[in-house]
Amino acid sequence: MEAQVTNAKGKINIVLKNRQQETEPLQSGAAKRDIDPFRHIDQEFASFIGMEKLKKTIKEIYANVHISQKREAAGLKQEKQVLHMLFEGNPGTGKTTVARKLATVFRDMDVLDKGHFIEAERADLVGEYIGHTAQKTRALIQRAMGGILFIDEAYSLARGGEKDFGKEAIDTLVKHMEDASNRFILILAGYPREMRHFMSLNPGLRSRFPIQLEFPDYKSEQLMDIAKGMLVEKEYQLTKEAEWKLKEIIVQQKAKRTADFSNARFVRNIIEKAIRMQAVRLVRHDHHLSTEELMKMTVADLNHEE
Known part of the structure; x- marks a missing residue:
């Protein structure tokens, strides 16, 4: 079952799987699976280029959830984790894609009740008059209960200064991060320099996010791997x-x-x-096209202005 996505802004899925992998869910509810959970996490994120710190963090979260359940069964104290996150990275480094994936993985891990994903921007939180912003923000948080609330370009909430209604949105988010810390996960994302400036304007805000992940720019070799994954999924083949x-x-x-x-x-x-260039090339040769011709991508198809 796919996670529900609302208010999607048509962003590109940065990292693509070559084929849909069928993996059993992590141990969830009464349906316990006789599988290695760490191996399952590796499988779930196998198509994500790089991101080793992310994979390590997910394993830590799973281990803590599992041991907390053991402690509860043994009559020991156990506390749920606060999992609000900061994602910092340049365009196209996978922030939105990772956040969507986490919604489904955390549902399977029993970290989230529903595992749905809500993507929001400034206009979804900031109102037009006093009190309207808090109302809009509370409503959005309520919809996110049991899932992930992802706010991209979060620094836009502070762009208007002290008198801007964006500050009210930030204050409302902070309050609910504390009051409902275990009922939903808030992820703030944005470009590194802007996020650093945003955090400097709100003393103590960064410390409310125990998980902070950097999404570095991809190396050339990694971008080639991503390109090949995209082509395989679309069923195209590059000539040498x-x-x-x-x-x-x-x-x-x-x-x-x-x-x-x-x-x-x-x-x-x-x-x-x-x-598109390949399609134009093939149309110009008006004849029966073989499967190989339909799949083949040549240098001519790549010779265009970027």
Whole structure:
């Protein structure tokens, strides 16, 4: 069962699986599975390039949940974890994709009751008059109970200064983070520099997020792996020459070190453009096309302005 996604902004799924993996859920409720939970977590995140710290953190959370259940059964004190998170990373580094995945994984781990995913932005929290912001924010938090509330570009809540209604949204979020700390997970995400500035404006806010993950820019080799995964999922194949060309394009773009480099989104745009170019090339040769021709992507399909 897929996690419910609301208010999606059409963001690109940064890391794609080559094929849908069928994995048993982690031990959940009465349906206990005779599986290695750490191995299951590795399987769930197998298609995520890099992100070793994330995988390690998820294993720590699972282990704590499992041992807490053992302690409760033994009559010992046990406390639920507070799992609010900060994600910091440049465009296209997988922040939204990871947050969506965590919703389903945490449901399977019995960390979340429902495991649904709600994505929000400033307009979903900030109202137009005094009191409206708190009302909108509380309503959004209520919908998120049992799941994850993900706020991308969270620093936009503080862009208007002290008199802006965004501050009211922040205050309301902080209150419910404390009052309902174990009933939902709040994830604030954004670009590193802007997030650091945002946190500096709100003393004590960063400390309310026990899990803080950095999403570094992908290396050229990792971007090639992501590109190949996208192509496999879409059932296309690069010729050897086209593979070299794609690698050249990625390396050249990485070497520019521009601030607006969009990592996997950049790769996704190249692939989608190449698919359109391949279609034009094939249409010009009006004949019966074999399966191999329909799948093959050549250097000519990659020779276009980025």
